[in-house]
Amino acid sequence: NRAWRGLIAEYRDRLPVTEATPVVTLLEGGTPLLPAQRISQLTGCEVYLKVEGANPTGSFKDRGMTVAISKAAEEGAKAVICASTGNTSASAAAYAVRAGMTCAVLVPKGKIAMGKLAQALVHGARLLQVDGNFDDCLELARKLAVDYPVALVNSVNKFRLQGQKTAAFEIVDALGDAPDVHCLPVGNAGNISAYWMGYTEYAADKVATKTPRMLGFQASGAAPFVKGEPVRSPQTIATAIRIGNPASWDLAIAARDESGGAISAVTDRQILAAYRLLAREEGVFVEPASAASVAGVLQAREQGLIEAGERVVCTVTGNGLKDPDWAISGAPAPITVKVDAHAAASALGLT
Numbered sequence: 001n002r003a004w005r006g007l008i009a010e011y012r013d014r015l016p017v018t019e020a021t022p023v024v025t026l027l028e029g030g031t032p033l034l035p036a037q038r039i040s041q042l043t044g045c046e047v048y049l050k051v052e053g054a055n056p057t058g059s060f061k062d063r064g065m066t067v068a069i070s071k072a073a074e075e076g077a078k079a080v081i082c083a084s085t086g087n088t089s090a091s092a093a094a095y096a097v098r099a100g101m102t103c104a105v106l107v108p109k110g111k112i113a114m115g116k117l118a119q120a121l122v123h124g125a126r127l128l129q130v131d132g133n134f135d136d137c138l139e140l141a142r143k144l145a146v147d148y149p150v151a152l153v154n155s156v157n158k159f160r161l162q163g164q165k166t167a168a169f170e171i172v173d174a175l176g177d178a179p180d181v182h183c184l185p186v187g188n189a190g191n192i193s194a195y196w197m198g199y200t201e202y203a204a205d206k207v208a209t210k211t212p213r214m215l216g217f218q219a220s221g222a223a224p225f226v227k228g229e230p231v232r233s234p235q236t237i238a239t240a241i242r243i244g245n246p247a248s249w250d251l252a253i254a255a256r257d258e259s260g261g262a263i264s265a266v267t268d269r270q271i272l273a274a275y276r277l278l279a280r281e282e283g284v285f286v287e288p289a290s291a292a293s294v295a296g297v298l299q300a301r302e303q304g305l306i307e308a309g310e311r312v313v314c315t316v317t318g319n320g321l322k323d324p325d326w327a328i329s330g331a332p333a334p335i336t337v338k339v340d341a342h343a344a345a346s347a348l349g350l351t
C-alpha cells in the first residue's frame with residue numbers, strides 16, 4: 001500500500017508522455033468506485049459509482065488536464081485557453097497555476113454554476129463571459145488558438161481524452177474486469193469517447209476480457225445525439241451539459257455503436273430526482289449534470305436496456321459543491337434557536 005502518485009505516474013506506459021514531458025499534476029485520479037447500495041436495490045443490478053467529484057478541482061476534467069497541460073508545457077506554451085460550461089475552466093485554471101502559465105477562459109454568460117466561476121477566478125484565470133452559449137464559446141476559443149500564441153485545452157485537444165481514458169483503467173483495475181454496462185452524462189461528448197478508448201485498449205491488451213455497453217445520457221432539452229443533429233438553442237438546468245453541437249460527435253457515435261450501447265435523453269425532472277436520490281440515499285453529493293447517469297440507469301433498466309444482475313458503473317462527473325443552489329432550493333429553511341438546550345431539542349423534535 002503506497003500513496004497515489006497521480007495519473008501520469010500511475011499509467012505512464014499507456015499515456016503519450018516521455019522523459020522530456022514535465023509532469024504537471026495535482027495528484028488527480030484514484031477516485032472512489034463506490035458500491036451504490038440503494039440504486040443496486042432499486043434496479044436489481046450491481047451498481048457502482050465512479051465518484052469523479054473527488055478529483056482535486058472537483059471533476060473528471062483533471063484527468064484530461066494533467067496530460068494536456070503537461071504536453072503544452074513540453075511544447076513550450078506560456079498560455080492556455082478553453083471554452084467551458086465551468087468545470088474545464090476550473091481545472092485549466094488550477095493546472096495552469098501549477099505549470100506557471102496564464103489561462104484564459106470563455107464561458108457562457110449567466111449559465112455557469114457559481115462554484116465553478118469562483119474556481120476560475122481564485123486561480124487567477126482571465127475570464128470572459130460570452131454573450132452566447134457553450135458552442136459559441138468553443139468556436140471562439142478555437143479561432144483564438146489558431147491566430148494567437150495560446151494552446152487550446154478543450155477536449156478537441158487529443159491529450160485530454162488520453163488522460164480521461166484512465167478512469168476506465170481504474171475501474172477495470174478495481175473490479176478485475178470491465179463491467180457489463182457503463183453509464184455517463186454526455187455533453188461535448190469527450191468523456192464517453194475517452195472511456196471507450198480506455199476500455200478497448202485494456203481489452204486489446206487482454207487486461208480485461210470484454211468491453212461494456214456504453215450508455216450515454218443527455219438532458220432532453222440538449223440532446224443532439226438523440227435528435228440526430230445539432231440543437232441550436234440547448235436548454236437544461238444541468239448547465240455542465242447544456243451543449244447543442246458536441247465536438248467529439250463521431251467518436252461518441254463510434255463508442256455507442258461499437259459497444260452495442262445507446263445515447264438517450266433524460267428530463268430535467270428525472271435528473272433532479274436522481275440528484276436527490278444520490279444525496280439522500282447514497283450519501284453522494286453531485287452536481288445536477290452528474291445525476292444524468294443515475295437518472296439514465298433507472299430509465300434504461302425500466303426500458304430493458306439493462307438486465308437484472310448486470311454489473312453497472314455510473315460515472316458521477318462533478319462535485320455537488322460547485323452548484324449548491326439546487327441543494328438549497330427545495331430544502332426547508334433552517335430554524336434559528338436561542339443558545340438553549342430545551343429550545344434546540346424541541347426544534348429538533350427530540351422532546
Ligand code: F0G
Pocket residue numbers: 059061083084085086087088089155185186187188189190191192240241287289290317318
Ligand atoms: N458532467 C460534468 C460535470 C461536466 O462538466 C461535463 C462537461 C460533462 C458531464 C459532459 O462531459 O463534455 O465530455 O461529454 N463539461 C465541459 C466543461 C463541457 O466545459 O466543463 P463531455
